[in-house]
Amino acid sequence: MTEEYRQDSHGPQDPQDLWNAVDDYVNERLVPADEGLTGALAASDAAGLPAIAVAPNQGKFLHLLAASLGARRVLEIGTLGGYSTIWLARALPAGGRLISLEYSERHAEVARASLARAGLDAIAEVRTGPALETLPKLAAEPGAGPFDLFFIDADKVNNARYVEWALRLSRPGSLIVVDNVVRGGKITEPSEDPAVRGTREMFDAIAREPRLDATTVQTVGTKGYDGFLLARVLD
Incomplete structure (x- = not known):
């Protein structure tokens, strides 16, 4: 970031403060809050869930992506308190279906309640248990897939498997979207951090996979410095 973008009339500005201000500016104009979304965040906070849900503008991005794709079936891996789930479920047409996989039963309970308050419990279903155990069961169900859009935001160690x-x-x-793949830039070097190792393994696996066409966009904002991966399944 060049100095001209880091300064205001009062002198140098901390980059995180600037990123927060830009997110606030955008959200006030393009991402209006509503009871379903703010209620989900409040419920997560009240239950003591970690404050790691996607930012509002990122949730809106997922919503627009699903709507633009015309997605009817969405699979989310990593529910947390259901904030991103609400954004995705709202993009689905009548008869659409979203399945979200969550490791923690406590997190799932919070998410289910928030989905019900948002009027989405008939569209979105939260299943609990380790995703690598839940996914084979899901795949075995008649008519379970295919899914049009995947949002992966769970434990980074297993990103390649997801x-x-x-x-x-x-x-x-x-389309496959994987969140938090830049890790503050740490992915550029080998690391002992399991999340970084798992993410680097995912990049290597996708690079070798001829059925996927992918890129990554770096992001800054209220969630700090990170990024997401977008992959398209080829014919």
Whole structure:
């Protein structure tokens, strides 16, 4: 970031303060809050869930992506308190379906209550248990897939396995979004951090996979410095 973008009339500005201000500016104009979304965040906070949900503008991005794709079936891996789930479920047409996989039963209870308050409990279903155990059961269900859109935002150690399962449950044209893949830039070097190792493993696996066409966008904002991966399943 050059100095001209880091300064205001009062002198140098901390980059995180600037990122927060830009997010606030954008959200006030383009991402109006409503009871369903703010209620989900409040319920998560009251239950003591970690404050790691996607930012409002990122949730809106997921919503627009699902709507633009015309997604009817969405699979989310990592529910937390259901904030991103609400954004995604709201993009689905009548008859659409969203399945979200969450490791923690406590987190799932908070998410289910928030989805019900938002009027989305008939569209969105939260299943609990380790995703690598839940995914094979899901794949075995008649009519479970294919899914049009996948949002992966769970434990980073298993990112490569989650992408592999998304590919199995996809169709040509399906999109796979993986959050938190830049890790503050740490992915550029080998690391002892399991989240970084798992993310680097995912990048290597996707680079070798001829059925996926992918890129990554770096992001800054209220969530700090990170990024997401977007992959399209090829014919």
